[in-house]
Amino acid sequence: MTDTMTWTQSIVLGAIQGLTEFLPISSSGHLRIASELMFGEDAGASFTAVTQLGTEAAVLVFFARDIVRIITAWFRGLRHADERNLDYRIGWYVIFATIPIGLIGYLFKDEIRTTGRNLWLVAIMLIVFAGVFWLAERYGQKQRSLDQLTLRDGLIMGGAQCLALIPGVSRSGATASAGLFLGLEREAAFRFSFLLAIPAVTASGLFSLPDAFNPSGEGMEASGSQLLVATLIAFVVGYAAIAWLLKFVSDHSMNWFGAYRVILGMTVIILLSTGVISAT
Numbered sequence: 001m002t003d004t005m006t007w008t009q010s011i012v013l014g015a016i017q018g019l020t021e022f023l024p025i026s027s028s029g030h031l032r033i034a035s036e037l038m039f040g041e042d043a044g045a046s047f048t049a050v051t052q053l054g055t056e057a058a059v060l061v062f063f064a065r066d067i068v069r070i071i072t073a074w075f076r077g078l079r080h081a082d083e084r085n086l087d088y089r090i091g092w093y094v095i096f097a098t099i100p101i102g103l104i105g106y107l108f109k110d111e112i113r114t115t116g117r118n119l120w121l122v123a124i125m126l127i128v129f130a131g132v133f134w135l136a137e138r139y140g141q142k143q144r145s146l147d148q149l150t151l152r153d154g155l156i157m158g159g160a161q162c163l164a165l166i167p168g169v170s171r172s173g174a175t176a177s178a179g180l181f182l183g184l185e186r187e188a189a190f191r192f193s194f195l196l197a198i199p200a201v202t203a204s205g206l207f208s209l210p211d212a213f214n215p216s217g218e219g220m221e222a223s224g225s226q227l228l229v230a231t232l233i234a235f236v237v238g239y240a241a242i243a244w245l246l247k248f249v250s251d252h253s254m255n256w257f258g259a260y261r262v263i264l265g266m267t268v269i270i271l272l273s274t275g276v277i278s279a280t
Helices: 007-020 027-039 045-062 064-079 086-107 109-113 119-139 151-165 171-181 186-213 224-249 255-273
Strands: none
Touching: 007 027, 007 045, 007 224, 027 045, 027 119, 027 255, 045 064, 045 109, 045 186, 045 224, 064 086, 064 186, 086 109, 086 151, 086 186, 119 171, 119 255, 151 171, 151 186, 171 186, 186 224
16 A cells, blocks of 8 residues: 655655755665655655656756757757857757656666665665765866866766666766766766756656656655645745855865765664665
8 A cells, every 4th residue: 555645755855855965975765765654655656756856857957058058059950050159069969968867767767666765775876976976086186177068978977877777876977977087076976967967857847747646556655736736835945056066066076975975874774784774
């Protein structure tokens, strides 16, 4: 039997989604952990995907000028070869880099909604990717700006985005780490990471709308009004999180988030080992 989500649950989880979507700490992992700790049940992959529409709306608003400029340049470049500038190329980079996660997400959608949400896996991924952050910060040159982005960079970061299908990894963390390994400046890596997430997350959220209203045992059942409020909360909190993160990463390394991930991951492992919470 699927439990009905309460208003308290939808509001709290919407705020968590907004706060953690852009920070490299895994929003899906936090929603999975928080719903288990506070409510004793998984909110569900569909609820996560739908509320991500709110955070992606925050990206659209925050980067509205960049997005309009890129789309305009892309269409202009299709018609006039002499106007194929950086924005035109970034448009193509986003398109090509989105293909891998679209294919893998569709092929493994059932595993993502079930086996992939096991809390043992979430905890391990939190810790493992803290190590990835450290390596990226240690060995990434961080010398290339966004205007030096290439198709190869976009494809590699698009491949890294596929790892975000596993709760605990973090979409921004995986793609930004890949960007650092490629020599991009930290802020440039995060900016492209946000742009790259727009088509994938939007498609995932729209695709998951029917399942969010009828979870079929894979999560709590939320009403339309609860989903709407949770998504709006995610939008407001997410917008503030973007502004803060871009300012933070310009002067601070990802290792701050890595340390937090290790602490959280170890805490979840202890709670699982002692039977305080259930892995599934």
